Amino acid sequence: MTDVYKALADETRRTLLDVLLERDEQTLFELCSTLAMRHGLTPSRQAVSQHLDVLEQAGLVLTERRGRYKLHTIDTSPLTQIAERWPDRKALP
Amino acid sequence: MRIQTVSIFVDDQQRALDFYTGPLGFAVAADVPLGEHRWLTVVDPDRPDGTQLSLEPKGHPAVGPFTEALASDGIPFCQLGVDDVRAEHDRLTALGVTFTQPPTDYGPVIVAVLDDTCGNLVQLAQPTGAAARPGTEGA
Secondary structure, eight states: OOOHHHHHSSHHHHHHHHHHHHOSSBOHHHHHHHHHHHHOOOOOHHHHHHHHHHHHHTTSEEEEEETTEEEEEEOOGGGHHHHHHSOOOOOOO | OOOOEEEEEESOHHHHHHHHHTTTOOEEEEEEEETTEEEEEEEOTTOTTSOEEEEEEOOSTTHHHHHHHHHHTTOOSEEEEOSOHHHHHHHHHHTTOOEEEEEEEOSSEEEEEEEOSSSOEEEEEEEOOOOOOTTSOOO
């Protein structure tokens, strides 16, 4: 299990989470297309696949094989530990 | 010189013919028996002199792993031009066609990806004439 902080410590992986938030059950092709066309990011398909592996190991992405395709869906529940560890508190002026 | 025929590999030629001439609406350009298989091509019925698409059998042992790997990653192996991706998506979905990517507006092009029922993903593309603006959100 990769820890969630390592998974978030990369701009491309954070952008992938943004893209995954738009729609569940996306293929690698769709994710690569959206990174390129909407975010101007053109890492290799293999690099995107490796980023998705890191996100999956951190529990932030679930993959499912349906028929011939592998589909990726975001799961933000591992992020709640961050807010639980450092709850919202504003310093008094 | 012109681009006369391009090929895709299909699990079953008859099922492919049914799909490409049925829901997709292409016309048979050539259907020649060749032993176990057929030389089978389809063409846009409005442009019979246009590029033909050959529906090739998967006889070669390298083809299965190749097409499976592409489909697994959601990669379409051929692109069809349409006037209205969203209308085609709605029409084809009503006919039971499966899409792996719904209509997506990328600025200069709106795309969608469908399953051709015989082992391939096919991209529908509608050019919009808009300029590419990488780094900005699509509409």
